[in-house]
Amino acid sequence: MIVAHLDLDAFFAAVEELENPELRSKPLIVGGNPHGRGVVATANYEARRFGIHSAMSAAEALRRCPHAVFVTPRHTLYRDYSRAVWAVVREVVPTVERTGLDEGYLDVGEVASDFLAARAVAEAVQTAVRASTSLTCSLGVASCKVVAKVASDRRKPGGIVVVPAGSEAWFLAPFDVRRLPGIGPRAEERLRAAGIETIAALAALDDDGLKRLLPGSVGEMLRDRARGIDPRSLDLAAERISISVENTFERDLTDRERLHDELRRMAGELAKHLHDRGQTARTVTTKLRYADFSIRSRSTSLEVGIDDANRIAELACGLLDRGLHDRPGALRLVGVGVSGLAEYRQLTLIA
Numbered sequence: 001m002i003v004a005h006l007d008l009d010a011f012f013a014a015v016e017e018l019e020n021p022e023l024r025s026k027p028l029i030v031g032g033n034p035h036g037r038g039v040v041a042t043a044n045y046e047a048r049r050f051g052i053h054s055a056m057s058a059a060e061a062l063r064r065c066p067h068a069v070f071v072t073p074r075h076t077l078y079r080d081y082s083r084a085v086w087a088v089v090r091e092v093v094p095t096v097e098r099t100g101l102d103e104g105y106l107d108v109g110e111v112a113s114d115f116l117a118a119r120a121v122a123e124a125v126q127t128a129v130r131a132s133t134s135l136t137c138s139l140g141v142a143s144c145k146v147v148a149k150v151a152s153d154r155r156k157p158g159g160i161v162v163v164p165a166g167s168e169a170w171f172l173a174p175f176d177v178r179r180l181p182g183i184g185p186r187a188e189e190r191l192r193a194a195g196i197e198t199i200a201a202l203a204a205l206d207d208d209g210l211k212r213l214l215p216g217s218v219g220e221m222l223r224d225r226a227r228g229i230d231p232r233s234l235d236l237a238a239e240r241i242s243i244s245v246e247n248t249f250e251r252d253l254t255d256r257e258r259l260h261d262e263l264r265r266m267a268g269e270l271a272k273h274l275h276d277r278g279q280t281a282r283t284v285t286t287k288l289r290y291a292d293f294s295i296r297s298r299s300t301s302l303e304v305g306i307d308d309a310n311r312i313a314e315l316a317c318g319l320l321d322r323g324l325h326d327r328p329g330a331l332r333l334v335g336v337g338v339s340g341l342a343e344y345r346q347l348t349l350i351a
């Protein structure tokens with residue numbers, strides 16, 4: 001397998017710079033209100049020199065760089081750019097697993113038979129993306145996903161890092177364990193407490209040590225990854241069929257307003273997932289579980305896909321009302337799901 005991980009550089013900020021070129025030379029922060037409780041979504045590389053990064057509070061970013069320009073995110077715009085990027089990437093490498101608006105895996109093995117050719121393919125992808133959108137991206141090329149993902153981050157912005165087969169473990173070895181995809185904050189803390197700071201140290205753990213620190217199959221999977229072993233193939237069904245959220249209440253609920261509030265919150269979560277993936281949904285389903293554990297669900301399908309939290313919420317609440325009309329009673333759980341997912345790309349073709 002030869003796989004590339006592609007990640008756009010300073011994505012939201014890069015789009016804002018293209019839309020407003022005079023921002024290009026300035027430290028730019030895309031995120032929430034620096035005078036309120038806003039958070040930095042991303043910053044351009046100019047702003048990063050001040051130590052500003054994603055998820056930092058916008059107020060802190062302002063303190064670090066008082067002359068920075070702050071703009072609020074424009075998600076629709078980013079989705080349009082993302083769609084354009086992936087359309088052109090697929091012209092170079094047809095098989096792609098998109099894992100977010102600005103990142104995904106490319107099946108380079110399909111078009112290149114060795115790592116030298118794979119580098120040329122990665123360069124061709126960069127050139128094509130820049131030509132059609134003016135955005136820059138970085139790529140990591142390797143024999144497996146985990147190594148490609150770590151590699152794509154090494155020479156940002158605009159870099160390509162190729163890790164030829166056989167050098168995976170060597171490449172990963174010096175990095176902080178935190179860099180290994182799959183290591184969450186809890187695993188990191190446990191490893192650090194045991195003095196394991198680098199990916200090499202995790203790779204070198206023996207079975208007993210591993211069992212103590214990260215028991216179970218997750219531990220083995222993470223140690224394999226640290227050794228540059230990752231059996232995952234491209235998940236082409238990652239263009240997932242449905243997404244759902246549900247919640248079991250502490251106490252069974254009958255209050256319609258509270259049930260509606262709950263559904264609205266879930267609709268917001270689903271809308272965010274759809275936005276992140278650049279997708280729309282044609283079917284909304286509300287699930288009701290009654291005090292006696294019996295389950296009912298009600299669905300509605302639309303002609304045109306939606307991704308708007310209010311619209312999903314409105315449909316979900318209507319479906320709940322219908323369900324409770326058909327069978328009144330206190331509920332232990334409600335859930336909302338969306339299916340009939342489509343890429344924006346497809347939507348434009350239909351429109």
Ligand code: TTP
Nearest residue numbers: 007008009010011012013041042054055102156
């Ligand atoms: P990233 O790829 O993590 O960041 P980036 O593209 O801005 O910068 P880099 O050059 O280091 O890749 O995330 C992609 C976009 O997702 C980013 O532009 C903004 C958004 N995002 C958030 O909204 N919040 C976050 O905490 C992160 C990490 C990203």
Ligand code: MG
Nearest residue numbers: 007008009010
């Ligand atoms: Mg990025």
